[in-house]
Amino acid sequence: MDDEQKTEFRLAFVSLVNRRLFLFVFLLSLLASQRSTIAAPADEAQLLRKMCDAGLCDAAAAYVRQRMQVELDRDAGAWWVMREMECLAQAAGRSAGDNTALWQNCIAPAQAYQQQYVANNSVDDDARWPWIQWQAGRCKLLHAQSVLAKFLANPASDPLRDLGLNIVRDALQDVDHLLTDLKRRQSLSARQGVSSGPQAPAEQLRNLAADASLLQCELLLIRSQIYPNGSADRAAALAEVQGKAQDLLKRTGEDWPVRPGLLLAIFTAQLESGDLSAINRLEQLAAQTDPVSISAMAAATAARAAAMAGQFSRAATVQQRLRQLVQADSxxxxxxxxxxxxxxxxxxxxxxxxxxxxxxxxxLSHQAKQLGDRYGAYWQARAEALIVGGMSNSQLGDPKLAMQLLMAQVRQLVTANQFDQAVEILRQAINAQSATGNGSLALELASSAAALLRHQKLWADSAEILADTTLRFSQESSAAAAHVWVVRSRSEEIKANPDDQVLSGAYEESLLNQIRHWPDNPATQPTRQWLRDWLVASGRLD
Structure with a gap:
């Protein structure tokens, strides 16, 4: 590919980004814009960022792979490997449902690089390998952030809690190994002096070691949020964050790019530990203009804390600062x-x-939906988790609004693949509404639960949960159409077991119930033909 073809290739992708009508933004890390990595042209990095911000992560990864095919310089090639891992991580973070395989794909480029350049190197001195190891750790950080978001929406989920803690533990072990390797390489680099050698310059290695230490602090902050409030484990994790960050601050110069991130980690840990004076320090950090990522996160954290402390005028002032930062970086x-x-x-x-x-x-429920419509399902899920977690249904005077918040909680569970818990919440709500005689809401809830069960192909459970409610509230206008799904589920149930007499009897009973309870309802009309076909097939009707 010649230079003209490369330019046309890049412009085609830029044009594709500009044609998109919506913008999805996924918060990846506190320090996405200030990491020290192997140098690469700023315009290339900006292009990839725009593509991923527009939701074109897969296209960005394809672009990276295309560039890697024509890149001859080893340093630049390693940088492109890191960029591919970043694009794949962003794609995994944006995906819904079970995205385990996508997160595993993020590490695949590092494994391929290791196999090609490191595995057969007896001295393990590939100068670029530590940066790729750091990127692998960052991918695990992003995975942990994704799991944390789901866990906070469903804090009773033991599987999500355990998954988050396991990811953090593995990532911390990887970073420990990286720091040990960097210490060895710094010693070798110092001995090789200014002459050429297999190691990167000592200054670059020191910068990477600082980034790796900061990565540790971010992982520990995630661990602290998984542990319960007030627990000894949470306090220990927060104390470790402060200790590591303070130690690193003592070893870094005032002009090191890593310092703002360290300060943010320290102030956030102090705030999480109950030190409200940390709001002052966060406000000072938010007043800085560079980097915007740190200032924005500091402003957001300070505004939240001020509001929770009842200092709403102060929160409004910090929110104004956050709006200014958004104008600088949308x-x-x-x-x-x-x-x-x-x-x-x-x-x-x-x-x-x-x-x-x-x-x-x-x-607020409407704003959460607008947030999702404009920026993607991730942000709507975050907002709905806050609303559901911040306000209990007992505080609501409007049953319909209570229903909206309940369904928001169910969506959170479904997003986290916690179908059993989602159905259980719906069952409890069905029982509560049935007990008060609210047939309309009970039917709506039962229909939602049945749909989740059908999605899992649990036909019998789907039919039963809906049959009970529709027959109890048969006078409701929605009952007839809802009961048709009982018939459909019973039909699916006998497809796999056509000779099962119990299942056959249940299917026939559902058809008869439909005709008995709603004989004149338009929804019943197809079931009359289904019953006729059934009786003909069983030899009871000519």
Whole structure:
């Protein structure tokens, strides 16, 4: 591929980005814009960032692979390997459902590089390998962040908690090994002096070691959020964050890029430990203009903390600073909107909002949907988790709004593949609404539960949960159409076991119930033909 072809290839991708009508933004890390890595042209990095911000992660990864095929320089080639891993991580973070395989794919480029350049090297001195190891650790950090978001939406989930802790533990072990290797390489680099040798320059290795230590702090912060509030494990993790970051600060110069990230880690840990004076320090960090990523995260953290402490004027001032930062870098726009929702929830919790609580929560639910429509399902899930977690249904006077928040919680569980827990929540809600005689809501809930069970091909469970509710509230306008799904589920159930007399009897009974209870309803019309076909097939009707 000649230079002209390369240029046409890049412009084609840029044009594709510009034609997209929506922008998905996924928060990847506190320090995405300030890591020390092997140098590469700034315009290439900007292009990849725009593509991933537009939701074109797979296309960005394909672009990277194309560039790798024509790149002859080993240093630049290693940088492209890291960029491919980053693009794959962003794609995994944006995906819904079970994305385990996608996260494993993030590490594949590092494994391929190791096999080609490191595995057969007896002295294990490939100068570029430590940077790729750091990128692998970062991918695990992003995986842990993704799991943490799902866990916070469903803190009762033991599988999510264990998965998050396991990812953090493995990543911390990898970073420990990397730091040990970097210490060895720094010694070798110092001995090779200014002459050419297999090691990277000592200064680059020191910068990478600082980045690796900061990665440790970020992982420990995630671990602290997985542990329960007030637990000894949470306190220990926060103390370790502060200790590691303070130690590294003593060993870094004032102009080191890593310092703002270390300060953010320290102040966040102090705040999580109950030190409200850390809000002052976060505000000072937010007042800085470079890097924007750190300033935005500091402003968001300070605004949340101020609101939770009842200092709403102060929170509003910090929110204004966050808006200024968003004007400088729109990447942080969804974070700003998320903070707005969090502050509003704090106002409702402390009962200082002038708006009726039911109306305000309705507005917040609408804002959460708008956030998802504009920036993607991840941000809507984050917002709904905050609303559901911040306000209990007992605080709501409007049953329909209570239903909206309940369904938001169910969506959180489904996103985390916690189908059993989602169905159990719906079962409890069905029982509660049935006990109060609210047939309309009970049917809506039963239909949702049945749909989840059908998705898992649990035909018998789907039929039973819906049959009970539809027959109990047969006078409801939606009952007839809902009961048709009982018939459909029974039909699917006997397909795999056509000779099972019990299942055959249940199917026939569902057909008869449909005709008995709703003989004149349009939804019943197809079931009359189904019953006729069934009786003909069984030899009971000519």
């Amino acid at each position: 990447t942080w726009a969804p974070l700003e909107l998320l903070v707005t929702i969090e502050v509003a929830i704090a106002e409702l919790q402390q009962q200082i909002s002038e708006t009726d609580p039911t109306d305000r929560l309705n507005q």
